Amino acid sequence: MRIWARLGLGVAALVAAGVGGVYGASEWVLRRSHAVPLGPIAVPHDAASLAEGSRLATLTGCKSCHGDGKGAVWTPVDWREGQVAPPPIARSAARYTDAELARLIRQGVTKEGRTLFVMPAWSMTYLADDDVGRIIGWVRSLKPAPDDVQATTWFGPVGRWKILTGETRPSVVAELHGVAKRPADPGRYLTQVLCSECHALTEPRAHDGKPVPPLAPMAASYAPSDFQRLLHEGVGAGARNVGFMGTIVKENLHALRPDEVDAVQRYLRGALPE
Known part of the structure; x- marks a missing residue:
């Protein structure tokens, strides 16, 4: 019995070490800073621009992912995978400058310089400056509400393993591909x-x-x-x-x-x- 107990403790120790290693390595990836510079962005606030920003937010998935701006929970809580919960837009954007928001949307980098992992920026890097400005104008028109979703995104051990193996792709894009203005023939x-x-x-x-x-x-x-x-x-x-x-x-x-x-x-x- 003592041998089996020792074997059980050994296996438990190995599992704990493995989980700890996955957590530590994935935490480094999650917290790693990316040197993606900020650039100037013009943000219009007239009614026509806000209406177009709202339409662009529909087209690019901002509204569908973020619960029409109020936040959402995509997945139920799962201790293995974690939880995906896009935040309420107005509350999240309040701590960002316009330039930081433009970088977040098009290059997948947070205010702190960390990469996102769920909100994709790979195709958003093609957004023109004027369209990004219109989307940010729409974002600034939103107000926090008492019924905003307060859940947060977090990663369990399987979710963290997927980050380490690349199955969950980081959102960071170092280079912008957008132009200053949306082309006349789009x-x-x-x-x-x-x-x-x-x-x-x-x-x-x-x-x-x-x-x-x-x-x-x-x-x-x-x-x-x-x-x-x-x-x-x-x-x-x-x-x-x-x-x-x-x-x-x-x-x-x-x-x-x-x-x-x-x-x-x-x-x-x-x-x-x-």
């Missing part, structure tokens, strides 16, 4: 900002372990009216179910204007290989 721009996180232009890609079709041949296969329906209603050609894409459309992409949908399809058709 097809390429909107494709980069809204679609590039999941889709490649001409080759299939896997996203979260699931196959994702290439954009250019898919768009070319659609009649313009069907493409409008796809991006406004989340319904594929022939009333086909498009899976998770339908959710993204209903939560975010439905806010695209018809002329923007036409511009996206025009760009994607032109991106097909000769």
Whole structure:
């Protein structure tokens, strides 16, 4: 019995050491500082800019992820994985300057210089300065409310292991790819900002372990009216179910204007290989 007890204690000690090692290493990753410089950003506050900022916040997923600005809890508490709880926007943004908010949105870096791990910045790095300014203007128009969600994001041992192995991808982007102003013909721009996180232009890609079709041949296969329906209603050609894409459309992409949908399809058709 003593031998088994000693073996049990040894195994317990090894497990504790392993968990402690994962915690310590992941904590270093979570707290590591990233030297991503701040840049100036112009933030408009007129009614038209705030309305456009609100629409952009819908398109880019700010509202759907953050519970229309009031915060949300995506996952139930799980001691193994942790909890994902996007914070209420007004409360979180109150401690940030406009330049820090622009860096947070486009480059995934917090006020303290740490990377985010859930809020993706990879496609947001393509946002133009004027559109970032409009989104920040909308953010500044929000007010904290008594019913804001107060839950926080935290990582359990499995969640921390995924951070260490790269399965949970850090959000930090060192280099900006955006321009000063949104292009007059926004097809390429909107494709980069809204679609590039999941889709490649001409080759299939896997996203979260699931196959994702290439954009250019898919768009070319659609009649313009069907493409409008796809991006406004989340319904594929022939009333086909498009899976998770339908959710993204209903939560975010439905806010695209018809002329923007036409511009996206025009760009994607032109991106097909000769």
